[in-house]
Amino acid sequence: MTTRTIAVVSAGLSNPSSTRLLADRLATATVEALRARGDDATVEVVELREHARDLADHLTSGFANKSLQAAIDTVVGADAVIAVTPVFSASYSGLFKTFFDVVDKDALIGTPVLLGATAGTARHSLVVEYAMRPLFAYLRAVPVPTGVFAASEDWAGGGDTALVGRVERAAGELADVLLGRPAGTRPADPFADPTTSFEELLKGS
Amino acid sequence: MQFGIFTVGDVTPDPTTGRTPTEAERLKSLVTIALKAEEVGLDVFAQGQHHNPPFVVSSPTTTLGYIAARTEKLVLSTSTTLITTTDPVKIAEDFATLQHVADGRVDLMMGRGNTGPVYPWFGKDIRDGIPLAVENYQLLRRLWREDVVDWSGQFRTPLQGFTSTPRPLDGVPPFVWHGSIRSPQIAEQAAYYGDGFFHNHIFWPASHTQQMVEFYRRRFEHYGHGSADQAIVGLGGQVFMRKNSQDAVEEFRPYFDVAPVYGHGPSLEEFTSQTPLTVGSPQQVIERTLGFRDYVGDYQRQLFLMDHAGLPLKTVLEQLDILGEEVVPVLRREFAALKPAHVPDAPTHASLVAAAGGGHDTTVHAVDDVTGRTVESATR
Numbered sequence: 001m002t003t004r005t006i007a008v009v010s011a012g013l014s015n016p017s018s019t020r021l022l023a024d025r026l027a028t029a030t031v032e033a034l035r036a037r038g039d040d041a042t043v044e045v046v047e048l049r050e051h052a053r054d055l056a057d058h059l060t061s062g063f064a065n066k067s068l069q070a071a072i073d074t075v076v077g078a079d080a081v082i083a084v085t086p087v088f089s090a091s092y093s094g095l096f097k098t099f100f101d102v103v104d105k106d107a108l109i110g111t112p113v114l115l116g117a118t119a120g121t122a123r124h125s126l127v128v129e130y131a132m133r134p135l136f137a138y139l140r141a142v143p144v145p146t147g148v149f150a151a152s153e154d155w156a157g158g159g160d161t162a163l164v165g166r167v168e169r170a171a172g173e174l175a176d177v178l179l180g181r182p183a184g185t186r187p188a189d190p191f192a193d194p195t196t197s198f199e200e201l202l203k204g205s
Numbered sequence: 206m207q208f209g210i211f212t213v214g215d216v217t218p219d220p221t222t223g224r225t226p227t228e229a230e231r232l233k234s235l236v237t238i239a240l241k242a243e244e245v246g247l248d249v250f251a252q253g254q255h256h257n258p259p260f261v262v263s264s265p266t267t268t269l270g271y272i273a274a275r276t277e278k279l280v281l282s283t284s285t286t287l288i289t290t291t292d293p294v295k296i297a298e299d300f301a302t303l304q305h306v307a308d309g310r311v312d313l314m315m316g317r318g319n320t321g322p323v324y325p326w327f328g329k330d331i332r333d334g335i336p337l338a339v340e341n342y343q344l345l346r347r348l349w350r351e352d353v354v355d356w357s358g359q360f361r362t363p364l365q366g367f368t369s370t371p372r373p374l375d376g377v378p379p380f381v382w383h384g385s386i387r388s389p390q391i392a393e394q395a396a397y398y399g400d401g402f403f404h405n406h407i408f409w410p411a412s413h414t415q416q417m418v419e420f421y422r423r424r425f426e427h428y429g430h431g432s433a434d435q436a437i438v439g440l441g442g443q444v445f446m447r448k449n450s451q452d453a454v455e456e457f458r459p460y461f462d463v464a465p466v467y468g469h470g471p472s473l474e475e476f477t478s479q480t481p482l483t484v485g486s487p488q489q490v491i492e493r494t495l496g497f498r499d500y501v502g503d504y505q506r507q508l509f510l511m512d513h514a515g516l517p518l519k520t521v522l523e524q525l526d527i528l529g530e531e532v533v534p535v536l537r538r539e540f541a542a543l544k545p546a547h548v549p550d551a552p553t554h555a556s557l558v559a560a561a562g563g564g565h566d567t568t569v570h571a572v573d574d575v576t577g578r579t580v581e582s583a584t585r
Contacts, residue, residue: 060470063409066480190389191420191429198397201339201390 002183004041006030007078011048011085011096017029018118020047022150022167023084026116029171037175044078046071048095055098059183064102071099076107079183080114080174081180083132087119092186101136109140114170115147122151144173206422206540207551208533209249209387209506210242210525211441214262217221219514220463225515228261232268234262234518237271238480238511241522243279251282251314253506254291256323259465266299280553281307284405284441284508285316285384288345289337290327292361297348297369304374309554314403314439315342315383315390331358335390336360342381342394349378352569368569375564380552382439382506385417392417396424401437401551406481406497407510408467414440414481415500435549439506440497443482446527450485456520458482464514487531494532495539503544505551507536 008027012019023045031041048055054068064072075081085096115132117124128147136143146169154163212235218225226234241249254265257441262268269281281303286296297314304311316333318324325332338388340358347354348369357363373379380403384407393400402421404414418438425436445460447453454473460486461473476482483493494507509528512521552558558564 039421057471057475060477061408061467061479063413063479065471065475178321194389194393198393201336202343 004034004039004079005077006043006080007039007075008043008048008197009048009075009081009083009096009099010045011093011099012118013049013086013093014070016157017086018150018152019086019116021155022116022118022148023082025167026084026114026148026171027084029167030080030114033168033171033175034178036205037179039175039179044074046074046099048099051099052095055095055102059098066121068102070105072107076103076111078111079181080112080178081108081132082114082174083136084116084118085132087117087124087127090124091126091127092117092135092183095125097135098186100139103139105139108136111141112174112181113143113146114117114174115143116170117147118150120152122153125151142177144170144177146170146173181195206537206544207248207280207506208506208536209247209251209282209508210238210511210528211251211253211278211282212238212256212262212510212512213253213258213284215513216259216261217465217513219427219515219517220459221406226518229332230518231261234512234521235268236272236275237518238521238525239279240275240461241374241525242529243276245525246533247279247525247529249280249282249506249508251284253284254287256287256290256326256497257320264316266303266555269311270303272308272551273303273310276310278310280310280312282311282382283313284403285314285318287318288315288341289331289334290324291341292328293341294348294361294367297345298371300379301349301371301373302371304379304554305371306421309374309377309558311554312380312382312552314401316384317388333360335388338391339394342383346378346398349373352567356392372567372569374554375558375561376567377554377557377561377564379554380557382437386413387417389417389420392421395422396436397428399428399430400564401427401439403506403508404441404501406441407443408480408482410479411481411500414484418501418504424519431549432547434502434545435547437551437570438501438504438551439551440501440504441481441506441508441510442494442497443510444490444494444524444528444532445484446487446490446524446532447459448486450489453484453486456580460514460516467536487527490532491535491539494536498540498543504546505549535538 010020010022010023027043034041051068054065058064085092115128117127128149147167148170215219216231242250252265253262256263267428314498321331354364383391383395384403404417406414422433422436445453445457456549458473484489511524
């Protein structure tokens with residue numbers, strides 16, 4: 001049995017937030033899907049609201065303070081990422097984008113990602129495909145085929161079986177991608193001894 | 206250990222008065238600041254190189270040459286010399302010339318420059334920053350060490366039978382530091398040649414400095430220049446001091462809040478805890494600076510940034526008085542007491558000449574049209 005680490009990035013602003021609610025459902029379903037396949041998982045949640053000022057400071061200072069750095073380390077060190085944003089002005093929120101702006105562009109290469117979004121109206125339902133997928137394509141992460149969008153009506157009443165089905169399908173896809181991978185892979189250490197000798201660098205010039 | 210100041214040479218409005226110095230005032234103030242540095246007993250004055258407003262330091266050896274003429278002991282250096290966009294031939298010529306007029310009181314620090322638009326003005330591309338630094342510096346070394354250079358590379362027109370004049374003073378090129386905040390390749394370059402490595406150590410968390418210096422020391426040893434703790438390390442630092450700590454904070458805050466580079470972001474209190482910036486009493490500066498050694502080991506050069514963000518000249522000169530009279534004498538004594546004997550001092554022209562077995566004139570004479578002797582035959 002392998003224990004995977006899953007980082008949940010939630011950009012919801014209110015408390016309780018439907019974004020966090022969706023993120024929690026996706027995380028729970030992913031853990032269950034992994035257990036059903038004989039693995040286990042630990043979940044760490046990064047609430048971006050808690051880092052709103054840290055992120056603004058990073059934009060001006062160029063570096064992450066300790067609190068933000070810990071959040072970034074959690075995300076880039078995880079075996080998989082569940083990333084959920086509210087829809088603001090027809091796209092992911094600025095807070096969500098700012099977080100992925102300050103994550104190193106190479107830090108999520110090959111990381112399996114489950115994408116989720118919430119909005120007040122179902123008319124935003126393709127936001128995962130037209131806004132979030134291109135962002136994670138740029139980061140060369142590996143988003144699973146099913147993205148989960150939830151509008152207000154998905155939370156209304158007891159008849160949310162369609163949402164439950166999408167959550168379970170997406171979680172199953174993430175678990176399947178994870179199964180084929182070694183756990184605990186980390187980004188390369190830039191301060192390891194160079195693999196290219198300086199003589200080679202000189203010749204290349 | 207050497208102590209000094211480094212300046213980026215920015216023209217920034219004083220946010221407390223709204224007044225912007227003229228370029229003439231700022232250039233003259235750089236000279237005044239350098240003279241003050243020597244007067245208060247500092248060892249090094251280093252000046253940046255920029256080719257865009259709001260900077261006035263596009264021609265460093267002009268200013269440094271003038272300062273050389275008006276000082277006796279001060280070592281003149283750069284912070285940094287743009288090895289990416291400046292022709293290495295021009296660097297070789299300018300700094301060998303400065304060596305002669307300054308009687309050897311010259312070293313320099315290589316930097317890449319991180320302002321994207323500057324590169325195309327010099328026919329270069331910022332994405333080639335590292336390869337430019339590697340190729341150009343290798344050529345610069347050869348221009349100083351070989352009387353006649355045949356060379357071709359990727360970034361510059363080839364050279365056939367080229368002699369860079371004047372030849373370095375006493376046949377010994379200036380010592381070179383390499384500065385970089387985050388690029389291990391530059392620390393690797395410094396280690397490969399056994400040159401010095403300088404971390405600007407301002408505006409960024411000290412963890413960046415520690416990672417880079419550790420890497421440089423390890424690679425310095427790998428390349429056989431000595432043990433890791435004998436590598437030549439320099440650090441920057443930024444301080445603002447008043448007798449009473451709270452007075453320093455109150456006076457510096459309006460400059461901090463809107464400063465170029467880091468203004469409009471973290472508070473002064475956050476920034477001083479997250480980066481090496483120290484705003485407080487001379488005693489606080491002494492304690493913080495002595496603490497740098499805890500994460501970089503025994504090092505050879507400490508430069509302070511004293512004159513940016515629109516601080517008026519009068520204030521900068523007061524700061525230099527405090528630095529020279531109250532801070533550096535204590536640091537000199539304390540660091541010297543801590544440094545083991547096998548850790549070298551920063552190389553100077555005198556120490557490099559001694560290491561080379563004494564100075565020798567390396568003047569290269571033109572082809573003799575009577576005997577037909579060429580530069581090549583004269584130097585072989």
